[in-house]
Amino acid sequence: MKNKMNKNIYRAGLIVTFVALNALVLFGLSSVLAWLNTGAERTGMLHTEVLSKDVYLPDIEWGSLENPGRPMEQQTLGEIQQDYLNAWYVKHVAYKTNNPYGIEDYYTDSSRVNLFKTIAFNKENDIHLEATTLNHHPKLEFYSADGQLVVITDDEVIEYQEIYEQDKKLLTHQDTSSYRVMMLLEDGFWRIRHMVKHSAKAQEDSVATNKIAEVKGKKIIVENNEFKIKGINYYPKDSPWDMFGENFSKDTIAQDFKIIRNAGLNSIRIFIQYEDFGKAEVLPQKLEKLRTVLDLADENQLKVVVTLFDFYGDYSVLDWTLTHRHADQIVSAFKDHSAILAWDLKNEPDLDFESRGKDMVLQWLSHVADEIKKYDPNHLITIGWSSPEAAVNLQDKIDFVSFHFYKDLEKLASDYSILEKEIMNKPLVMQEFGMSSYHGLWNPFGTDEEAQAGYHKKMQDFFKKEDLAFMSWTLYDFEEVPSQVVGRLPWRKSRQRFFGFLDQNGEPKPAFKYITH
């Protein structure tokens, strides 16, 4: 009996092994077949279709296309522009990594040698560059009759570069040059054959300005009258940090704006999330929603501070041109909108000083400031620094200085007087302040609604005394706060939910009495 059992186990074992072995052989064969079938499509040889996403978008503006050779076609011009910018991009990447990847696609045999030699030299000496161009003004000089050769003069190429030796920054430098470039159409790519640098010819283009807001001394002037900001940071009750998302409701916002107006305030601050708005390619439907909000603000006589680049955190030099296009598309669309008071470049960028490097963040902000002024000279710009100490940065680049204050009230007077001394000739705005009325499971001894009211009363007294512009945080208590804002920890989230003047049902809390003075 036992013997028979053993035999059966044997048999079963044999059969299972046999099946498993077969399965393995089949799997092996199919893997080999699958592998033989992989690889590039044959059409890839023709470079008819190069899938690409926008990685490099400096401001490029073509001058005259008149040339003695052949009329330029729009299609070809687009291809030339794309390949020309790609040539710059692969060069920046190559000089950053000292790896010549991609150079062969955008430089011909003879010209790529120059880049290879530079890369070899820099590698040997442990030098690398982080560079980007911000501006191109190409002009078509010549396009050959067979459509295979172009000569371009690219004037006023603004190049920004950081040079590192052994990972230590030696130089941050921006200059303007002019290049004469010959490109050939080879294998479906427009490749650079010659590139000769010239001293730059400066071009001045005049921008017609139609100033909606301006700064005179320490005063903000709107329509020839002094404008003292008495404002509030605004998110709709049910969609905090997602104002332009699925739950966008014109009626809700209109109602809230009435509440704000009736409370005696004259301005609001709103936020635009970088990714939500489509990064380098701003989504038209988002712009429409923003326009709706601005129009509603106009109807309710509210001025708006629009904060850009919320939740953005890259700052790396090669990402600059993408952020510039983002800013460019938004501010250009609203450069004549009368509801806007100012563009806030970014909310609390100083919090990224530690993780991204102070210098990098400041350089980015300073270039974004230039970019926004270029496309919208009509409105003001500011930066929402997270503390009075940080607010001394970049004061020459901005029109008025914004700072946030969440510290103890005792420090208010001294901090403010220090800041006032540091910033002699620019208006100051306390752009965020507030107190949470949360005391519950996560913080049983937290401040309650009465304490919140007391806090705001003191703040308003201070603003009145110092004649200081303010924007409080915030209109509503929120049901939910996204993790991106204060992280995942429940005690932080809960605290963040109860900064409002109105509770989650829209009923005024005691602090509502002290929303302004």
Place this chain on the structure above:
Amino acid sequence: MKLKIRFIILLSLVVLGSSFGYFYTEVDAEKIELINAKDRYTAGEKIQLKFNNIDKSCKLYLHHSYSQTILKPEIAENQATFLIPDFLSAKSGEVNWILLKDEEQLQTGSFEILPKVASKTVIESYFGPRSIQAGDRDYSMLVVVPMDAMDNPLPDSTSVMLHKQFYEEIDSVEIFTDKLMAWRNIMAYRKTGNINVSSTVLGVNSIELTTNVFPSNATDFQIFSFRNHDFADGNQIAEFTTSEIKDEWGNTISDGTLVSFYIENEAGTMLTTRGSSIEGVATAKIIHPDHPDTWKIKGYVTGLAESNEIEISFRQALKDFEVEFSNGNRSIKIGPLQSFMQQLIPDGAVVKLHIFHQNKLVEIKQETSNDGFVTFRLTKSFYPENSYSFKIEALGKSKTTEELSYEE
């Protein structure tokens, strides 16, 4: 007394001034000097920048046509020398430099490297399109990019001799570079053939490049037809040919030019056949009609040229035919179908049988001939009526029968 006050003022000014001077000596940048300042160099030349009063920790940043890099100095007797590496000094263009010390920019400047004209010239020439049309409109463009031995485009206004040959005609013309290159349009001739071009720059000759002058567009032409016989037998092939088609300058048009022949028959139907040209002559074929007809034919090179119109007629091939009913009138045998010499008509001639019941058309049946005969079979299950009459059509000839009776 006044003198004394002046003296004191003067003295205090001197002291003040010297104290300022003292401060200034602390700042190195004031004393640093580029000893061998020069605005222009020639590519390939050894380029050194020598500075006074700097030490080893200084560095030189360079920004050139293709490159950016950092150089370290060599120090000798209170002088620092930066030697520009070959790969930078060999390229033409403007070079910007910045003298650095510990992230501080001490001095900036620039110089220009010019292409080395006195070196072995290299010529790249681009010629295209490589095929053009005879006449006075079309042209090829020759772009010449002369370069020095280090791959730098020669300066503007460099003379380029351009040579051109077409049959016996050989000539040269001088052009000048502008914006990296020199160019010229080479006009086509009225005659077909090859144009060869080459160029010479500073004694160096380029290779020869060729463009083909192809015939221009076709002009109007004549057409002819050819038939073995003129009977409408639906079998013989008719052929249409063109005269030798020429372009506006008398050149025979290119081989492969497509000529379409459009044929309008008596019923107004358009038939078409095509042929492509060889040595200017295009030939196209089409099968004869199977009934007497008259065709009007015209040839076209679509969109460009057309021919005269010719007219040809086809005669009746079939004089008469027999119809035989059998199998209780359910089998209808037609034939023999005989052509113009009483020969059996080739297989495939179409015969149509119109079936009527009480003068109303029931159906049209169609068969093709085999060995001169066509047989139709009317089965009882499909044709259950007790009387039918018929009309038979073959090769443009038709016959009708009387009312025939069928058993129930």
